[in-house]
Amino acid sequence: xxxHFVHAETTSxxxxxxxxxxxxITFRAWRRGFREADLVLGPFxxxxxxxxxxxxxxxxxxxxxxDNDHELYAWIIETQPTPPExxxxxxxxxxxxxxxxxxxxxxxxxx
Numbered sequence: 001x002x003x004h005f006v007h008a009e010t011t012s013x014x015x016x017x018x019x020x021x022x023x024x025i026t027f028r029a030w031r032r033g034f035r036e037a038d039l040v041l042g043p044f045x046x047x048x049x050x051x052x053x054x055x056x057x058x059x060x061x062x063x064x065x066x067d068n069d070h071e072l073y074a075w076i077i078e079t080q081p082t083p084p085e086x087x088x089x090x091x092x093x094x095x096x097x098x099x100x101x102x103x104x105x106x107x108x109x110x111x
Contacts, residue, residue, distance in 0.1 A: 022049045025060060034069030040076055044097045052090070059090035 026049065030042035045060070052060065063086055066072045074080035075091065076098055082091060 021057065025049065025057065025064065028064045029060075032064075032069050032072070034073060037069045037073045037076070040073070040094065040098050040101065043101060044094055048093065048097060052093075056088075056090045056093070059086075059088045062086070063090070063094075 022045070026042070026045045029045045030038055032038050032041060041064075049057075063072065066086075071080060075082040075086060076094055078095065
């Protein structure tokens with residue numbers, strides 16, 4: 001009788017797809033082309049990405065399709081109004097992360 005072994009590391013197709021999606025988003029978040037945006041969005045997805053809902057990942061992907069990095073950064077730091085389609089729960093999380101991230105960097109001597 002043949003035995004079948006199931007490894008604990010085996011992941012479902014959905015988990016694999018999510019991990020691949022997070023990888024693509026992380027790559028795009030770190031390579032916006034505008035350093036300030038990179039330094040917010042890259043660490044945000046690395047630290048918070050695993051806990052984001054599918055809807056929030058959709059919102060983040062939509063945000064990452066924006067062409068104007070300077071405007072995107074201005075929305076994050078709230079120096080320009082955020083368009084309604086991007087004024088989402090995800091943007092609130094990015095802003096909260098930004099405030100905490102910048103505060104931590106300043107406390108460590110940056111700026």
